[in-house]
Amino acid sequence: MIEIDDIDHRLLRLLREDGRRTFSEMAGTIGLSVAAVKRRVDRLREGGVITGFSVQVDYAKLGWGIEAFIEVRYSGATPASEMIRTSSAVPEIQAVFTIAGDPDALIHVRVRDLDHLQTVIDGLRRTGQVTGTKTLMILGSWVRR
Amino acid sequence: MIEIDDIDHRLLRLLREDGRRTFSEMAGTIGLSVAAVKRRVDRLREGGVITGFSVQVDYAKLGWGIEAFIEVRYSGATPASEMIRTSSAVPEIQAVFTIAGDPDALIHVRVRDLDHLQTVIDGLRRTGQVTGTKTLMILGSWVRR
DNA sequence: TATGAAATAACACGGGC
């Protein structure tokens, strides 16, 4: 298990706020040399704490303005790996969470409009493994940065 | 409304895969000059399509190994803005989705253990605005990269 | 309106301490 100290936490916080911060900027903020900061970030990556960097996109501006969660129930024989495997092939599906209990999975989808949403839900049900769905339409959201 | 062409979509895809890709690397991939790539990314930021950059963290390695969604019902008078305002102050809460229908909100939490989860749920109920919760424990997850 | 080329300033990276 990789050891994480307070400086590492501060670095992670800075990179969560802006993943493109430069090492020298973070070095100045934290009060460390650039090399030390780079070494720590490299270590966090190698230790698997940092799994990658990504851009945050406003999908509504790309015309994908509708978001929903779909609670899905699968037939008894369906393993969680199968839920994820089939879902990840659907481009509208952004995330899949397998759940203990009822429902079996919570699927986060992003679509252009309600017709499009209907198509996605129909596609899920057509796999034969899905025995029921309940869709939660997202009206607004807040995500910690 | 900002116009997005095919090259912009390719840039967004590259940055989704790795938010720290250099302009020169993307320029080489796409077949454009570094300056052109930088101008496009700057434009996407100013147009609000790109809202930021962030690091992806494996929170389990930080000791926050338990994730759950909490379906929350609020008393009738509670506006969505209030649901988000109170939740965002709770550090364990990672995201809040206000929902059309039942439940009123879906809250994504990350905690150290089940005792910790209980504390967070108790905290929600103690606000007086929450009339009911149903917790969906996350066993596994997949997020599109 | 979008591009490429070129120059400079800032940064990343590696080695040595």
Add this chain to the structure above:
DNA sequence: GCCCGTGTTATTTCATA
């Protein structure tokens, strides 16, 4: 953990279609 030298990148300016 720091400092320093080298190569790379970011950023700005200018010229062009």
